[in-house]
Amino acid sequence: MKPAIFFLLAAALLGGAGTEAARGGEPPLPAGLGGAADSEEPALPPGLFGETESEPPLPSSLERETEEWNREGPGLPFDLAGFADARAGARTQRDPYEKELSLGEVRLQLEAEKGWDRASFRVRSDFLYDPVYDHGTVDLETGRGWLDLRELRGTITPVSFADVRLGRQIVTWGTGDLLFINDMFPKDWQSFFIGRDTEYLKAPSDAAMVSAFSPLVNLDVVYTPCFDADRYIDGSRLSYFNPALGRLAGRDAVVQVERPQTWFSDDETAARLSRTVGEYELAAYGYWGYWKSPAGMDPATGKSTFPPLSVYGASIRGPLGSGIANLEGGWYDSRDDAGGSNPLVRNGELRLLAGYELELAADFNAGFQYYLEHMLNYDAYRDHLMPGEHPRDEARHVLTLRLTRRLLSQNLVLSFFCYWSPSDEDFYLRPNVSYRIDDHWSAEVGGNVFWGVYDWTFFGQFRNDTNVYAAVRCSI
Amino acid sequence: MKRFSATAAVLLLATGLAGAARAQEAPAEKAPTVEEVVAKTNLAAYYQGQDGRAKVSMSIVDGQGRERTREFTILRRDEPGPEGSDQDAYAGNQKFYIYFQRPADVNKMVFLVWKQAAADQDDDRWLYLPALDLVKRIAGSEKRTSFVGSDFFYEDVSGRHTSEDIHELVETTDNYYVLNNVPRDPDSVEFANYKMWIHKASFLPIKIEYYGKGGEKIREYNALGVETIQGHPTVTRASMKDYRTGSTTTMSYRDVVYDIGLPDDIFSERYLRKPPRAQLR
Numbered sequence: 001m002k003p004a005i006f007f008l009l010a011a012a013l014l015g016g017a018g019t020e021a022a023r024g025g026e027p028p029l030p031a032g033l034g035g036a037a038d039s040e041e042p043a044l045p046p047g048l049f050g051e052t053e054s055e056p057p058l059p060s061s062l063e064r065e066t067e068e069w070n071r072e073g074p075g076l077p078f079d080l081a082g083f084a085d086a087r088a089g090a091r092t093q094r095d096p097y098e099k100e101l102s103l104g105e106v107r108l109q110l111e112a113e114k115g116w117d118r119a120s121f122r123v124r125s126d127f128l129y130d131p132v133y134d135h136g137t138v139d140l141e142t143g144r145g146w147l148d149l150r151e152l153r154g155t156i157t158p159v160s161f162a163d164v165r166l167g168r169q170i171v172t173w174g175t176g177d178l179l180f181i182n183d184m185f186p187k188d189w190q191s192f193f194i195g196r197d198t199e200y201l202k203a204p205s206d207a208a209m210v211s212a213f214s215p216l217v218n219l220d221v222v223y224t225p226c227f228d229a230d231r232y233i234d235g236s237r238l239s240y241f242n243p244a245l246g247r248l249a250g251r252d253a254v255v256q257v258e259r260p261q262t263w264f265s266d267d268e269t270a271a272r273l274s275r276t277v278g279e280y281e282l283a284a285y286g287y288w289g290y291w292k293s294p295a296g297m298d299p300a301t302g303k304s305t306f307p308p309l310s311v312y313g314a315s316i317r318g319p320l321g322s323g324i325a326n327l328e329g330g331w332y333d334s335r336d337d338a339g340g341s342n343p344l345v346r347n348g349e350l351r352l353l354a355g356y357e358l359e360l361a362a363d364f365n366a367g368f369q370y371y372l373e374h375m376l377n378y379d380a381y382r383d384h385l386m387p388g389e390h391p392r393d394e395a396r397h398v399l400t401l402r403l404t405r406r407l408l409s410q411n412l413v414l415s416f417f418c419y420w421s422p423s424d425e426d427f428y429l430r431p432n433v434s435y436r437i438d439d440h441w442s443a444e445v446g447g448n449v450f451w452g453v454y455d456w457t458f459f460g461q462f463r464n465d466t467n468v469y470a471a472v473r474c475s476i
Numbered sequence: 477m478k479r480f481s482a483t484a485a486v487l488l489l490a491t492g493l494a495g496a497a498r499a500q501e502a503p504a505e506k507a508p509t510v511e512e513v514v515a516k517t518n519l520a521a522y523y524q525g526q527d528g529r530a531k532v533s534m535s536i537v538d539g540q541g542r543e544r545t546r547e548f549t550i551l552r553r554d555e556p557g558p559e560g561s562d563q564d565a566y567a568g569n570q571k572f573y574i575y576f577q578r579p580a581d582v583n584k585m586v587f588l589v590w591k592q593a594a595a596d597q598d599d600d601r602w603l604y605l606p607a608l609d610l611v612k613r614i615a616g617s618e619k620r621t622s623f624v625g626s627d628f629f630y631e632d633v634s635g636r637h638t639s640e641d642i643h644e645l646v647e648t649t650d651n652y653y654v655l656n657n658v659p660r661d662p663d664s665v666e667f668a669n670y671k672m673w674i675h676k677a678s679f680l681p682i683k684i685e686y687y688g689k690g691g692e693k694i695r696e697y698n699a700l701g702v703e704t705i706q707g708h709p710t711v712t713r714a715s716m717k718d719y720r721t722g723s724t725t726t727m728s729y730r731d732v733v734y735d736i737g738l739p740d741d742i743f744s745e746r747y748l749r750k751p752p753r754a755q756l757r
Contacts, residue, residue: 026649027673027683032702033709081583117754150607155750163750172609199607213746276744279590279600281613319598322617357613362621409538409723410625439545439579475580 078114082476085109089195089469092447097239097250102467103194104132109150118158124151133237142231143188143203150204165209170202171222173272173283175317175326177402178417179371181351182285182313182330184270185222186292188231193238193448193462195469203231207268217275224268224289227260229306232293233462241461244302246388248455248464257294258303266290280318285330287311295346296336307345308335323358340377343384348376357402363410367402390456397423411436419459426452426460445470510645513653513674514638520679522570522635524708525734527553529755532729536626539722546624547578549756553738568593571743572634575756576624586748595637604748611748620665627716627725632697640664651676667694678702678709694719700726706734 089103111124126148138145153167174183178201191200207224232255233240239250260266268289275282287310294304313330334348352374357367375381378394385391398421405414417430432446447468452460508516534546551573574587583606590600601614619631640660647654652673659665667686675682684697701713710732717724742752 026652026654027698029651029675030682030699030702030711030713032704032712033675033678033680033682081580083580115753120750120753157750163746170607170609172611199605202608202610211746213741218746274745317613319600322598322615324613324615326613357615359616359618359621362618365615367615409536409544409721410622411544436544436579436581438542442581473581475583 078112080110080112082108082110083473085197085471085473087196087469087471089467091464092466092468093464095239095250095464097235097248097252098237098464099132099251101132102237102465103196103469105130111151119154119156121154122151125149141228143191161214162210162212164211168204168206169209170204171207171209171270172202173220173285175281175315175328175355176353176371177355177357177367177369177400178419179353179369179398179400181328181353182272182283182287182311182315184268184287184289184292184311186228186230189233189293190231190237193233193465195446195448195467195471197471203228217273220272220274222268222270224270226263227266227268227290227306229257229259229290230292238462238465241456243386243389243456248461255294256301256303258298258301258305260290260306278318280316283315285311285313285315291334291346295334297344299344305345307337309333310335313351320356321358323356326353326355328353337377340375340380341384343381343386343389347378347381350374350376363406365402365404367400369398369400371398371400372396373398390454393423395423396458397421408435421457421459424452424457424460425454426450426457428459428462440474440476441472442475443470443472507648508653510643510655513645513655513679514643516679517672517674517681518635518638520709521681523554524710525554525706526556527551527736527738528732528734529736529738530729530732532727534624534626534725534727536723536725544625545578546576546582546626548574548576548624550574551738551742551752551755553740553743555740571740573743573747573752575751584751586751588743588748589634590743591634595639599634602745602748609749611745626727627695627718627721627723628727632716646671648676652682662689680709680711692719701728703732705732708734 085107087103087105087107088101090101091098094100106129108127109124110127111122113120113122115121128146128148130146135144138147140147140149149168151168151170153165153169155163155165157163171185172183174180176183180187185205186203188200188203192198205222205224205228206226207222207228209220209222211218211220234255235242235250235252236254239248240255241247242249242253245253268287270287270289271285273284289309290306291309292306294306295309296305296307297303298305310333311330312333313328315326315328317324317326319325330351332349332351334346336342337345337347340347350372352372353369355367355369357365360366373396375392375394382391398419400420401416401418403416406412407414413432413434415430415432415434419428421427427450429449430446431449432444434442434444436442445468447466449466450459450462451466452463454460455463529549529551531549532547534548536544536546538544553571555569555571570591570593572587572589572591574589576582576585576587585606586604588602588604592599598617601616603612603614604610605612616630619634619636620629622628623630623633641657642660644656644658645653646656653676655672655674656669657672658669659667662668666688668689668691670684670686672681673683674680680699680702681697682699685693686695688694696717696719698715699711699713700715701711702709703712704710710729712729712732713726715724715726736755738755741747742755
C-alpha cells in the first residue's frame with residue numbers, strides 16, 4: 001500500500017470515526033420533530049432515528065394511553081373519592097381517670113362531588129367503627145357515633161364577583177400554624193390530641209359563607225345561625241384539670257355544658273376583609289359570637305358555659321429574607337366580663353402571633369412562632385379570684401417549632417412540632433413519621449407528649465394523656 | 477434582558493411556547509450567537525402562547541422498579557410586560573395553577589405559583605389543602621428540590637435563570653445546537669455543568685445531560701415526543717432519569733391548548749377554594 005493511499009484511507013476512517021463519535025452522543029429527534037426537519041437539510045443518516053441507547057425504556061403507564069384520566073368512574077355521573085383508615089393509640093402511662101387505649105377505630109371516608117360551571121355540590125362523610133369508645137347514637141355536632149358528616153354543601157356563583165357556599169362546611173383563615181387567633185371556626189382538640197390526621201383538627205360549621213371580590217378588597221362573611229362549639233376536651237377521652245375539684249379529672253367528671261342553641265339568636269358571624277398588595281397578604285377580621293370552648297360557669301347549675309365573645313384582628317403574611325413571615329393580632333372582647341371583675345367569665349385578652357418559616361435545605365423546612373395571650377383587666381381578675389383558684393399569669397407566652405424532613409423521593413416524611421410555654425412551664429410535642437407505600441397505601445406512627453410543672457396549665461393538665469399511635473390508610 | 481432561562485424544558489413546555497414560531501422566521505443562513513440560542517430556547521421551552529392549559533400524567537419508576545403516579549392539570553398565564561416593551565415582553569413573570577387529581581391522597585390539592593422573573597427574587601408559592609380548607613404559603617428558596625416527589629426539580633419545571641450559568645456553544649450539528657453550561661455559583665447546585673442539545677428549527681431542548689463534580693453523568697432529560705399545537709412545537713412526552721438513584725420520571729401531556737384567555741384572578745385565593753371548573757376541564 002502506497003503511503004498516500006494509506007493516509008487518505010486513514011483520514012477517511014478517522015473522519016468517519018469522528019463523525020460517528022459526535023453523533024453517538026447526540027439524541028435522536030423525538031417523534032414530532034423528525035418529520036419536521038427542513039427539506040434543505042441533508043437527509044439524516046440512518047441510525048439517528050432508531051438510536052435509543054441513551055433513552056430509558058418507556059415506563060409501563062405510558063403504554064396505557066387509553067386509560068381514563070378523569071376521576072369520574074364508569075357509570076358514575078359524579079366524582080367519587082375516599083379512604084379507609086385504621087388507627088390505634090395507647091397512653092404511655094397510667095391515667096386513673098381514663099382508659100389505657102386512647103384511640104382505636106376504623107374509619108371510611110367517602111366524598112362525592114358534582115360540579116357545573118357556576119355551581120357544585122359536595123358531600124363528604126366519615127363512617128366509624130370504634131370498639132374502644134363506642135358512643136352509640138350519632139351526634140353530628142360533636143362527631144360522636146358511627147357517622148361524622150364532614151361536609152354537605154353547595155357552592156354557587158350567582159354573579160361573577162361573588163361566591164356563596166351553603167351548608168355543612170370546613171372554613172379556615174388566618175396565618176398561624178396550628179395556632180389560631182382570628183380563625184373562630186370550630187376546632188376538634190380531642191382529635192388533635194389523640195393522633196387523628198391533622199385534617200380532623202378542623203370541625204365542620206353549619207353555615208353560609210358569602211364572598212365578594214373586587215380589585216380593591218375582598219370580603220368574606222360566614223354566618224352560622226346556631227352556635228358551633230369546638231369539640232373541646234370534656235374528660236370522656238382525655239383527662240384535664242377540673243378547677244372545681246382542684247385536681248385532674250376525666251371520665252369521673254365529664255364536663256357538663258350549657259350550650260347556646262337557639263337558632264338565629266345564638267348565632268355567630270365572622271367576617272374578613274382581605275387584599276394582596278404585591279406579595280403581601282393583608283387581612284382584617286371580625287367575629288361576633290361566643291367563646292368556642294367552655295370559658296365560664298353558671299353558678300346556678302354548676303355547668304360550664306360559652307360566654308359571648310367578639311374578636312377584632314388583623315394579619316399580614318409575605319416573604320421576608322428567604323422565608324415567609326406572618327404577623328397576626330386580635331382583641332378578644334369577652335362581653336359578659338364587666339371589666340374583668342366577673343370570676344365566672346373568662347377575661348378578655350390581647351393575642352399576638354409572629355411566625356417565620358424557611359427552607360433550611362432541599363426538602364427540609366423549619367418554622368418558628370411566638371404566640372402571646374395577654375389578659376386584659378388583670379388587676380380586676382386577681383381581685384375577684386374564686387377561692388382555691390390557681391391564678392393565671394397576666395401573659396402566657398408560647399413558642400412553637402416545626403421541623404419537616406422529606407426523604408426517599410418525599411415518600412418518607414419526618415415531622416416534629418413543639419409547643420413550649422416558658423411562662424406556664426409546660427410543653428406539647430407532636431413527633432410523626434409517615435410513609436407513602438404506593439399510590440394507595442400509607443402508614444404512620446406518632447406521638448402526643450404533654451408535660452408541665454403544674455397540673456393546671458394548658459398543656460400541663462394533659463400530662464396523663466401522653467400517647468403514641470399508629471395508622472394505616474388506603475386511599476382510592 | 478437578564479430574565480431568560482434555559483434549562484430542562486418540562487412542564488412549561490406543554491403549556492408555554494411562542495418563541496419557536498418567531499425563531500423559525502429568523503434568516504437561516506446567519507448562525508445565531510449563543511445568547512440568541514439561549515434566549516430563544518427559553519422562550520420555546522417556557523413561554524409558548526400567552527397562556528395555556530395541559531393535563532399531565534407523571535410516572536415515577538424508582539430504582540427497584542416500583543411505580544408511582546401523579547396526575548394534575550396545569551394552567552399557566554404569562555404576565556404582560558411593561559408598556560412599550562418589545563415582543564419578548566411575555567418572557568417575564570408567570571403564574572401557575574396546578575390542580576392535583578392523583579394519587580388519591582392529594583386529590584383536589586392545589587399548588588399556586590407566582591414565578592418571579594427577577595433572578596434575585598423567590599417565587600411565591602401557595603398550597604391549598606381541601607380537607608382543612610387551608611391556604612398555606614410555602615417557603616421555598618431551594619429550587620433544586622424534587623417537584624412532587626418526581627425526578628424533575630422545581631427548577632426544571634419553572635425554568636432556571638439563564639444569568640445563573642455561563643453558556644458555551646460547543647457544537648452545531650445538522651439538527652442541534654449543542655450547549656455546555658457552567659454555573660456561576662457552583663456551590664448553589666449539585667451539578668458541575670450540563671450539556672443541552674437544542675433542536676435548531678424549534679429551539680426545543682431535546683436532551684440535557686447533567687454532570688456531577690467528578691465528571692460523572694448524574695441526570696438526563698429527554699424529550700420523547702413533540703406535537704405542533706396551534707403552531708407551537710410542544711413537547712408532549714419527556715423523561716428525567718436520575719443516575720444516582722436509578723429512578724426515572726416520565727411525563728406525558730394531554731389536551732394541550734394555548735391562548736385560552738385565562739383571567740388573572742384565576743391565580744388567586746378565590747380559585748384555590750373554588751377550583752375554576754370551566755378552565756380545568
